[in-house]
Amino acid sequence: xxxxxxxxxxxxxxxxxxxxxxxxxxxxxxxxxxxxxxxxxxxxxxxxxxxxxxxxxxxxxxxxxxxxxxxxxxxxxxxxxxxxxxxxxxxxxxxxxxxxxxxxxxxxxxxxxxxxxxxxxxxxxxxxxxxxxxxxxxxxxxxxxxxxxxxxxxxxxxxxxxxxxxxxxxxxxxxxxxxxxxxx
Numbered sequence: 786x787x788x789x790x791x792x793x794x795x796x797x798x799x800x801x802x803x804x805x806x807x808x809x810x811x812x813x814x815x816x817x818x819x820x821x822x823x824x825x826x827x828x829x830x831x832x833x834x835x836x837x838x839x840x841x842x843x844x845x846x847x848x849x850x851x852x853x854x855x856x857x858x859x860x861x862x863x864x865x866x867x868x869x870x871x872x873x874x875x876x877x878x879x880x881x882x883x884x885x886x887x888x889x890x891x892x893x894x895x896x897x898x899x900x901x902x903x904x905x906x907x908x909x910x911x912x913x914x915x916x917x918x919x920x921x922x923x924x925x926x927x928x929x930x931x932x933x934x935x936x937x938x939x940x941x942x943x944x945x946x947x948x949x950x951x952x953x954x955x956x957x958x959x960x961x962x963x964x965x966x967x968x969x
Contacts, residue, residue, distance in 0.1 A: 786861060790865050794836075794872075801830055802873050803876075809880040809884065812888060819895045834869060836865065838952075841949045850961075858953050869938065874934040877930075881930065893917040
């Protein structure tokens with residue numbers, strides 16, 4: 786299981802990590818903004834973490850004779866997600882070193898403007914600003930930042946893991962191909 790988890794987790798992590806490293810300079814240049822960047826980011830996560838499905842299927846077919854329990858499929862999927870999440874968080878650390886405070890300030894300003902446009906009161910804005918400033922201070926801690934970054938990718942990974950486990954526990958769902966080379 787370790788080999789499959791590492792292979793699929795590293796590939797998924799490389800995809801999301803590379804996209805993060807490519808897009809962060811685009812944020813800095815203004816080519817991407819927080820709204821379209823968020824859509825791009827979660828789309829990339831979904832595509833990359835679809836490898837959970839293929840990793841669980843590979844484990845089911847190659848190691849378990851075409852049958853896997855829901856629990857074992859969830860275990861494999863979550864481990865793949867954790868490997869991908871760790872790579873994603875490490876790539877964010879690289880990006881953060883280059884533009885972290887600037888990015889966090891832009892994000893705070895963006896959400897404050899959004900609240901203002903939605904008709905937030907001055908009291909609501911003051912509270913939100915204080916909350917953002919408190920979070921930004923906490924976020925300067927690399928351990929907190931790493932954990933928060935892994936948590937960004939976790940909901941997508943959990944959903945895809947549960948979906949993969951539900952589908953692949955059925956041995957008639959995309960069954961392993963039979964090896965006919967030994968027949969005759």
